[in-house]
Amino acid sequence: MTNVLAMDFGASSGRAIVGRYEDGKIQLDETHRFENGPIYFEDKLSWDVEKLFSEIKQGIKNSNQKYEITSLGIDTWGVDFGLIDEYGDLIGVPMHYRGVNTEKILKRISDFISLQDLYDSTGNQIMKINTLFQILSIREYYPDQYFRTRKILMISDLFNYMLTGKMAAERSIASTTQLTNPYSKDWSKKIVDNFNLNAQLLPEIVDEGNQLGCIRKNLNLGDIQVINVCQHDTASAVLSxxxxxxxxxxxxxxxxxxxxxxxxxxxxxxxxxxxxxxxxxxxxxxxxxxxxxxxxxxxxxxxxxxxxxxxxxxxxxxxxxxxxxxxxxxxxxxxxxxxxxxxxxxxxxxxxxxxxxxxxxxxxxxxxxxxxxxxxxxxxxxxxxxxxxxxxxxxxxxxxxxxxxxxxxxxxxxxxxxxxxxxPAEATAMGNVLMQLISLGExxxxxxxxxxxxxxxxxxxxxxxxxxxxxxx
CATH class of the missing domain: 3.30.420.40 (ATPase, nucleotide binding domain)
Structure with missing residues (x-):
């Protein structure tokens, strides 16, 4: 039997779910559940990533007590991200998509690119919560944060970084940003150039199934491989x-x-x-x-x-x-x-x-x-x-x-x-588990x-x- 752990984050709750694979069937066992919702930080609707990371660690501990865990994958909602500085530290607190002021940015999009061109270049639905508009909003209203930034990590990539110390952008979660090309699925040079963004802020894109590395030993959570699953929860759900x-x-x-x-x-x-x-x-x-x-x-x-x-x-x-x-x-x-x-x-x-x-x-x-x-x-x-x-x-x-x-x-x-x-009702967790098992060759x-x-x-x-x-x- 192979046991893998899915950390499944929705926009209102999160769960640690162990997938147990044997004889052509998967059984799911929820080992930890917690609330996930926005907090107010400096009057801005934000994500309490330190609390959420502590919930990840608790989910791993609970799962380790019941099973021998081979690997772990994290899926989350899209569009939101954290900013990493030159020392590898998180800048401030990641903002929540419902709290970012992008209205003025959206009105000025035509200064950079036509809506037709933007759509042709990314294939993404034009929504005010999209990562691109959030980044432009931070550059406009919080330039100190923007110009201190060395890497932008989507929330699931941020958690993976906190676990392993390694930075990467998984392809499905990157595709929610309005920064990727719809054909190559890689970062769009045209969008980066048109909006005068620094391409160095965007990490290397990796495929789902990539084995990112083991959890850092100083976290004392065991020798568990972290796998880039389909980290956008929708992509994991569709897989299942x-x-x-x-x-x-x-x-x-x-x-x-x-x-x-x-x-x-x-x-x-x-x-x-x-x-x-x-x-x-x-x-x-x-x-x-x-x-x-x-x-x-x-x-x-x-x-x-x-x-x-x-x-x-x-x-x-x-x-x-x-x-x-x-x-x-x-x-x-x-x-x-x-x-x-x-x-x-x-x-x-x-x-x-x-x-x-x-x-x-x-x-x-x-x-x-x-x-x-x-x-x-x-x-x-x-x-x-x-x-x-x-x-x-x-x-x-x-x-x-x-x-x-x-x-x-x-x-x-x-x-x-x-x-x-x-x-399945637990489609996202199931897809997360499936991707890990594909990566492991099971x-x-x-x-x-x-x-x-x-x-x-x-x-x-x-x-x-x-x-x-x-x-x-």
Whole structure:
């Protein structure tokens, strides 16, 4: 039996999960769980990387107590990064993508490059949270930090550096930066030059499966090899999808990534019009997708009610939503109004009022609005992807936390009028584990990996029962 450790960071929580591989099956065992959320540092929304690194060490210790761990891989959300100075130390605290002021930078992009050229050069969806715009914002507002910087490390690369002392940029996480070429998957010289960036700040890009090195001995965590997995959590999740033919996917967590896996990027006019992104997956495949708000609004609603002394489990939320008969209002879940932490009830009410819809009045109506609006966003995004690719897909693989909700999966099937295959729920951790096993030579390739997933987890199927009123003409 081979035991490998996946450190899986989402935008709201993190877990240490041991993957145990034997006889063609993988068992996952969660050995540590912790909250992950922004902190305020010097009035800026930031990531507490020292705390998160201590959670990584605790996860390794807990796993070592139960198993003999061969290797470790870390996956995280995209776009955010840390700045390393000439002494190899972290400069300040990495800023959180929801707290970086990039508005003025975005308005001045045309001073450097046209939007068409920017898209053609990177293939990335143009979002204000993208790494490129964050770096330009730091150069504009915090020049002392920028000009002290010797290397820029994405969050997962930063954790790998803290574990091993070695700097590298894994390809899938680098592809979220709007700094890489969509064909070569390497740093784009054109973007670096056009924005007058210092190319020396960008570390060497390595492929997923690269064995970076062992954990530093002074950490006293054992002789464990650190492997560059598909470090963007979406890329890890897609790797674990047990499909044998072309497919659509929805990786549903705090964010929802809606897309398909292709052998080449798509940079046509429709892709730009719909603001679709091309990111790097396993073996330089292209994940053609859109980043959409996911369960973030549901999570914030739960937090809002908790703050007034009312706690709802997800099971209770589902029952409330089922018992709420009518659709009260539908919101654009990607509207800037819902981007920042805050009172989502007030914001939904404002959106409903501004769009001349009925305002929700109770928790059931607020949560139903959130779920139905998400399903509507998925439907619209899938139509865009099919239009841009010129392909029609009969089924959707829903993975991640959202796949555990039978109500939500059935709703997605009804709204999209496509079959939904739900699972694995721990898709990102599973993909992380699979990549380590491929690197170690335990698994041959992605085709074998996906067969192993099919043998290891239960995939539930949801056929559309009725056409949703949300999409009736």
């Amino acid at each position: 999808i047990p499909a044998t033919s072309p497919f659509l996917f929805i990786s549903c967590g705090t964010w929802s990534l809606v897309g398909t896996e292709l052998n080449h990027p798509i940079l046509n006019e429709k892709a730009l019009k719909y603001n679709l992104t091309n990111e790097s997956g396993f073996n330089k495949t292209t994940e053609f997708l859109k980043n959409c708000t996911g369960l973030w609004i549901v999570q914030e609603l739960r937090r809002n009610y908790h703050e007034v002394g009312i706690d709802f489990s997800y099971e209770e939320i589902t029952e409330m939503v089922k018992n709420t008969k009518d659709t009260v209002c539908v919101i654009d879940t990607d509207d800037d109004l819902f981007n920042e932490p805050g009172d989502m009830r007030q914001r939904i009410a404002q959106y409903a009022s501004d769009s001349q819809q009925k305002v929700p009045t109770g928790p059931g109506e607020f949560f139903k609005c959130a779920y139905e609006s998400l399903a509507q966003k998925y439907f619209e995004t899938i139509k865009e992807i099919e239009d841009a690719t010129g392909k029609t897909y009969p089924e959707i693989h829903v993975v991640g936390g959202g796949s555990k909700s039978k109500y939500f999966c059935q709703l997605i099937a009804n709204v999209t009028q496509k079959n939904v295959l739900a699972g 698994i041959k390739d992605v085709a074998e990996a996906r067969k192993i997933v099919a043998n290891s987890v239960t995939i539930e199927s949801f056929a559309p029962l009725q056409k949703s009123k949300l999409v009736e003409e």
